[in-house]
Amino acid sequence: MTPTPPPASGPARPTVSDAELLRLDHQVCFSLHAASRAFGGVYREALKDLGLTYPQYLAMLVLWEHGPQPVKAIGEQLRLDSGTLSPLLKRLEAAGLVRRERSPEDERSVTVHLTEEGAELRERALPVPRRILAATGLSVEEILGLQQLLGRLTGALDGAQG
Template identity: 85%
Template structure:
């Protein structure tokens, strides 16, 4: 069993309380920095970052139930519903109740949503360039973050 950072010798408890030693703060700071970069990159598309994530899911997987989108993005329906409403008002998606189950709503791209994909193609490369990292480094980081997320999910 690998020792956790809190049980490894040599790092006193008082040191662990330093802000610079908080992984969660490093992730928070990186997330906020990403927010600024994405705000610039998405401005011309007329999307916010959360709206962009929804569009990514739909571009990748096609029509999806709202519940599936929420699960994929780790968003609850209270957050997702207004987001989808704004995308629908913008003419990018259409929401339809399932005939088989009225509780289920499926989201699909409109023609405008499909066309927006072409304009969004440069965004990932722009974001990658902003990181100052190579593709390989980003893939390693994504792998580590995936492990971290899995471990944190298990810890709950």
């Protein structure tokens, strides 16, 4: 990529040809995909002793942080549809970590509660975030900056979808 000289006013902005933008190594989505896959491997190892998959860990994080939650609220927080979330919650229930209850007021609404075993698992999960942080090779400040930038990116992309 060869930047062009800045315009007479305003900050310098490099311009890139369409052909250059089409290169795999210039696709931010691919960089995020590759990082996500790398995270998956690190999480798989870190979660092995807990008996959780990464998506199950995320669901447990929501419950540990917020307590009993309707399935719909968990899905919204994790950005998962019910077709993905329901089997995941069924597996957590079969493992004895959560209990699902239908609302007596609305049969369509199901609330997920931690079992005693699910609540106790939180203590064993405490080292996971530091283990992941160490694996990134980044400082806490860098991670927080990256999270902020990714939050802005997610917001912009959500807005671009209408």
